[in-house]
Amino acid sequence: MPSEGIIGVLNDLWIHYKDQTSLKLKLIDAYLGYIMVTGIIQFIYCCLVGTFPFNSFLSGFISTVGSFVLGVCLRIQSNPQNRSQFETISPERAFADFIFAHIVLHLVVMNFIG
Amino acid sequence: TRFPPHSTQRNKMESFKWVLVLLSLISASTGSKSGKKTLVLLENLSIKETHSVFFSDLISRDYQLVFKLADDSNLALSKYGEYLYDHLIIFAPSVEEFGGSVDMMALTDFVDHGGNILVAASSDVGDILRDFAMEIGIEPDERETAVIDHLNYDINDRGDHTLLVVDPSNLINAPLIVGKKTNIPILYQGLGLVADPDNPLVLEIMTGYTTSYSYSPTRSIEDYPHAVGKSTLLVAGLQARNNARVVFSGSIDLFSNEFFASPVQKSQVGSKEYQQNGNRALSEALTQWVFKEIGILKIGEVKHHLQGDNEPPAAYTVMDDVYYYIEIQELVEGMWVSFTASDVQLEFFRIDPFVRTFLNKTSDGKAYYAKFKLPDVYGVFQFKVDYRRLGYTHLFSATQMSVRPLEHTQYERFIDSAYPYYLSAFSMMIGVVLFSFVFLHFRDPNERKKKDN
Numbered sequence: 157m158p159s160e161g162i163i164g165v166l167n168d169l170w171i172h173y174k175d176q177t178s179l180k181l182k183l184i185d186a187y188l189g190y191i192m193v194t195g196i197i198q199f200i201y202c203c204l205v206g207t208f209p210f211n212s213f214l215s216g217f218i219s220t221v222g223s224f225v226l227g228v229c230l231r232i233q234s235n236p237q238n239r240s241q242f243e244t245i246s247p248e249r250a251f252a253d254f255i256f257a258h259i260v261l262h263l264v265v266m267n268f269i270g
Numbered sequence: 271t272r273f274p275p276h277s278t279q280r281n282k283m284e285s286f287k288w289v290l291v292l293l294s295l296i297s298a299s300t301g302s303k304s305g306k307k308t309l310v311l312l313e314n315l316s317i318k319e320t321h322s323v324f325f326s327d328l329i330s331r332d333y334q335l336v337f338k339l340a341d342d343s344n345l346a347l348s349k350y351g352e353y354l355y356d357h358l359i360i361f362a363p364s365v366e367e368f369g370g371s372v373d374m375m376a377l378t379d380f381v382d383h384g385g386n387i388l389v390a391a392s393s394d395v396g397d398i399l400r401d402f403a404m405e406i407g408i409e410p411d412e413r414e415t416a417v418i419d420h421l422n423y424d425i426n427d428r429g430d431h432t433l434l435v436v437d438p439s440n441l442i443n444a445p446l447i448v449g450k451k452t453n454i455p456i457l458y459q460g461l462g463l464v465a466d467p468d469n470p471l472v473l474e475i476m477t478g479y480t481t482s483y484s485y486s487p488t489r490s491i492e493d494y495p496h497a498v499g500k501s502t503l504l505v506a507g508l509q510a511r512n513n514a515r516v517v518f519s520g521s522i523d524l525f526s527n528e529f530f531a532s533p534v535q536k537s538q539v540g541s542k543e544y545q546q547n548g549n550r551a552l553s554e555a556l557t558q559w560v561f562k563e564i565g566i567l568k569i570g571e572v573k574h575h576l577q578g579d580n581e582p583p584a585a586y587t588v589m590d591d592v593y594y595y596i597e598i599q600e601l602v603e604g605m606w607v608s609f610t611a612s613d614v615q616l617e618f619f620r621i622d623p624f625v626r627t628f629l630n631k632t633s634d635g636k637a638y639y640a641k642f643k644l645p646d647v648y649g650v651f652q653f654k655v656d657y658r659r660l661g662y663t664h665l666f667s668a669t670q671m672s673v674r675p676l677e678h679t680q681y682e683r684f685i686d687s688a689y690p691y692y693l694s695a696f697s698m699m700i701g702v703v704l705f706s707f708v709f710l711h712f713r714d715p716n717e718r719k720k721k722d723n
Binding site: 179180183184187190191194195197198201205208209212213215216217219220223251254255258262265266269270 | 685687688690691692694695697698699701702705706708709710712
């Protein structure tokens with residue numbers, strides 16, 4: 157039956173995720189979840205209140221989106237299963253890139269937030 | 271050799287006398303700046319006698335009248351570029367051509383330079399007066415025509431119903447031009463005029479009745495009359511854009527001694543008889559208006575500054591509170607007194623008006639002021655006062671000033687509605703720091719287990 161199919165697939169996905177992913181990746185995923193929630197809250201707030209200081213809205217929203225993207229990059233590069241694609245990039249290098257990009261992102265956000 | 275003492279004294283007296291003469295000449299020439307020098311052009315010298323009351327009224331108001339015949343060959347309105355007269359009265363209806371250097375161009379130049387003209391015509395009107403009237407937007411009827419009204423003629427009319435009794439309700443609603451409202455009628459006999467409908471400056475000072483028309487009194491009517499009903503003008507006027515005033519009356523008899531003295535009564539049975547008609551009062555009011563004794567406005571001091579300051583800043587800023595002050599004066603009996611209307615408006619203008627407000631009188635009643643907030647628009651603006659009212663000269667004042675946008679430091683620092691965005695940006699930063707702490711010091715318990723094993 158279809159409903160059972162979809163719920164069954166999601167259930168399987170969740171169980172597989174709980175067992176198979178390492179704690180490190182789950183940590184990154186929790187962090188990404190937090191960023192997404194902040195971003196969604198901001199977007200709903202903007203829809204309700206209007207875009208008055210549009211630059212502030214943009215910079216707040218882009219800060220969440222940018223952090224999310226950088227977090228996803230870190231997760232991809234830290235996953236040992238992807239090691240074959242990232243031969244030249246050690247985990248330390250991935251983390252260093254993550255921090256450097258964050259510095260640039262937050263500099264831009266602070267400038268634009270008005 | 272020395273001069274004897276008494277002759278040096280005599281020389282001094284002589285030179286002193288000459289200085290006195292020179293001074294009196296200078297003062298006499300500047301005395302004409304009061305604006306009363308009037309040239310009166312007459313058709314023939316008898317008009318001076320038949321209209322003597324009118325002229326003596328003017329002389330009693332300090333007008334300096336210079337009488338000349340209209341075809342005098344020495345006539346000149348200006349000499350070496352300067353105008354010799356301030357006003358002109360033309361009581362020469364049938365003249366075909368003026369003498370000397372006066373022609374239509376000279377008359378219109380006279381008006382262009384601010385001179386005022388009072389013209390009176392009659393049924394016997396010459397072409398040059400008709401042409402001049404066309405120049406000022408008035409079209410008189412042809413020669414040998416008159417205004418006829420079969421229901422409103424005087425009891426002394428000679429049968430062709432051209433001696434009209436004009437009610438004061440036919441006068442323009444402007445006490446500045448025609449004097450205070452009365453119910454005393456006016457006697458009129460003369461030419462009919464029509465105003466050019468495209469000319470916005472023509473004033474219909476005295477119109478006919480709905481039953482009036484302008485046609486030859488001796489011919490039977492074959493074509494449509496030149497003027498019919500209320501659009502038949504009896505006295506018309508114009509205030510030019512340079513505030514020069516012209517009054518054109520279709521009847522020279524309106525100003526005559528005979529009409530001033532005659533009683534007036536409509537021919538209909540039961541009409542009231544007035545021993546005294548309104549002609550003399552009307553001609554006094556008309557001459558007061560046309561020769562600029564009345565209805566003249568001028569602007570005194572104009573000031574503007576921020577509310578609370580005394581001096582204007584180099585440039586205003588958007589949304590400032592501004593105070594504007596203007597003195598307007600009116601000429602009343604030869605003296606400038608403060609103007610007292612309550613409908614003067616101020617426009618704050620940059621291509622379009624952004625603010626339009628009434629001016630209020632100051633507490634001492636001598637000037638007008640306005641207080642308002644500048645709009646949230648920057649640019650170069652003007653404070654404009656543009657006052658046009660019937661019978662008054664056109665009052666115009668424009669003061670330019672600039673309005674700059676807010677300086678970088680004049681904006682709100684933290685906008686209330688943007689606090690969530692500030693919060694989220696900072697929380698992202700704190701989140702990164704915390705996350706990287708945890709991430710770096712992270713030891714995978716599975717690996718630990720493996721290591722232990």
